[in-house]
Amino acid sequence: MNKIMSNLSLRNLLLLSIGISMVIIIIILSTYIFNSMGYELRNQEVEKLNAISKTVNNKLDDLLEEGEVAVKLVAKNTAVQAAFADRDRELLRSMLLDSYQDISEEMAQFQFHLPNSTSFLRLHNPSKYGDDLSSFRLTVNQANSEKELVSGIEEGRGGYGLRVVSPVEYRGDHLGTVEFGVSLGKGFLNEIKNDFPGDYYIYSLADKENVAWDQSKSEWIASTSDSDNYEIQDKDIEKIKSGEKVIKNTDNTNLLLIPFRDYKNEVSGFFKIAFDRQQISNTYNRLTRNTLIISLIGIILTLIITFLVAKRIFDPLERFEGMFASLALGNLNVSYPIKTVNCSEIMDCAEDSCPDFERDGVTCWFDVGSYAPEFGKEVHCPKIKTGEYEDCTECKVYQRVNKNEIEKLGAWFNKFADVLRNLLKDISSMSDNLAASSQELTATGEELSASAEEIGNSMQTVASGAEEQSAQVEETSATINELRDQIDSVNNSSAKMNQRAENVMDNIESGNKALKNTEVSISRVKNNTKTTATAINSLGESSKEIGEIVDLINGISEQTNLLALNAAIEAARAGEAGRGFSVVAEEIRGLAEQSSKATKDIAKLIKSIQKDVETAVKNMNENEVTVEESVEAINKTSSSFTAITTQAEDLESLIKNIRDEVEKMNKNSINVKKAVDQISEVSEMAAANAEEVAASSEEQEASTQTVVGASEDLVNMVEKLNKMVSQFTL
Incomplete structure (x- = not known):
């Protein structure tokens, strides 16, 4: 897979990636939409079946309610009660027959029963009466025995029916019962079928032998169809018996099984309703087809859009x-x-x-x-x-x-x-510039070669050249003298630099000493701070002791005041003899009060002093922390000064080395001067060495030829470079 992906172009890779991603997304969305719509269709089917079930039950309830209203009106009618009490069958028939005929389509039965459940009058069949119904008309038996209205579904000789039976009384006597009945048969089923087309059946769950229909012809009580091809299973019957509604779906049919309860509230039968769901199946198939078409269109559009986007990008x-490519070419x-x-x-x-x-x-x-x-x-x-x-x-x-x-x-x-x-x-x-320079270099080399030949042929010019060389040596000597002067200047400058470095070292040492003095002073401040804090704490303790002494003095003053008061009282008792003593007692009491006032003022001052002492102690503690931080900072600064001192010493050593090197240069310049003087002497001997010069000129000629060859190679390289550059259109 990786090999295939690596062989694809970016365009095809993008198209393939986006295409596959969008196809997957569209398939997922289509599947979700398809399932959601299918789920919605199934929900609609279930809701429709539930609505039909509710309609059937509501119709049963409505019929029972209408029957109860009608039967109560008849049972409470005094004329009917009187005629029934007189057992006047003809009078009852003439009174009620016309009214019954108006509602006979809705009410299949309208009859009166005697207290022993014998039929007295059937308005739906007036000629038939006097037959005993007690063996199978249990609703009539219950209404006669309990003398209460009984209503619900009951199975009779004509099949299932909705029965409403009410007791009839006249002047406190129980006369019998009156009954309204609605046939629960094909007519009832057709009414529902008109609203909800389908096949409707009524089945009984009774264990007793069927009395309402011929079982050899059909298994159902009533039906709107001649046959029942819709199979149900035993487990469905069990659900119905428990009162549970059953919904079954096949490819083309929806089957609804609705249990119904009799007048005793027991499940006695069920409605079986079959609906053709071909339309739903067609809708579902159409939905499937449309979803596939839309998905296919979406995939195609996605691929087209992806192709256009890729085209726009690539x-x-x-x-x-x-x-x-053009740039490379x-x-x-x-x-x-x-x-x-x-x-x-x-x-x-x-x-x-x-x-x-x-x-x-x-x-x-x-x-x-x-x-x-x-x-x-x-x-x-x-x-x-x-x-x-x-x-x-x-x-x-x-x-x-x-x-x-x-x-x-x-x-x-x-x-x-x-x-x-x-x-x-x-x-x-x-x-181009290099080519021109190369050509000039070639020409110069050729000229040097020619000059070398001329040197070889013109040895006489060597002497004059030697003289010129002597003059140049003199110029070199003068230049060396100037160099010595400059070296002396550099030497002086290095000496000054050395002096300044020594001054810097002195300043650093002074700063270090000052820093150490500061450290000592800070340490003294720290010690003094601790001593002061101790003294202040001692002052606080002393102020507490003074407060205790003041309290003692205050107590003595109060006692003195009390004694003075007692003395004044005794002096008053003594009369004239104790007057002088009274004056003294009064003075003592005054002094005692002043002492008491003074001690109170002193106590206030001591409290103020104690408060100030506490503040001072707090501040001294904070100062002690600050001093500790200052000591730590000075220690860090001292470390920095130590590093600076080390670096300054290195710098001083470097400057001394420079000065030593300059002195060496000075000595070397003297040696160079001597060498130049020797060169001057050698220059004077140049004429004598003409043969050596000739040999040297030949070597120079060979070297010049080498330079010329290198220059030609350089010209070739430049031509090649120009050729390479000319490949580009500038």
């Missing part, structure tokens, strides 16, 4: 494929057509210093926008410069040109081709 990509003028815009007009820009100002067909985001710095250009766009736009992607000019990913790719392709084109132009220009 056609431009194929166009890019062609452009890249050397055509650098290929470009993707993008929308031509004038950013100055669109943005109403007045930046006339901008290179793209009032120009058409610009790509301003590359030239003057947020991408410009990446291409070595300056940002001119005022929106970017002022920060109104974070980048050009927020600009409507960019958005108008780069409407989608393909347009963005096209713009970048054009920029790539433009950059490549400019790069190859620069290479071509450099190649």
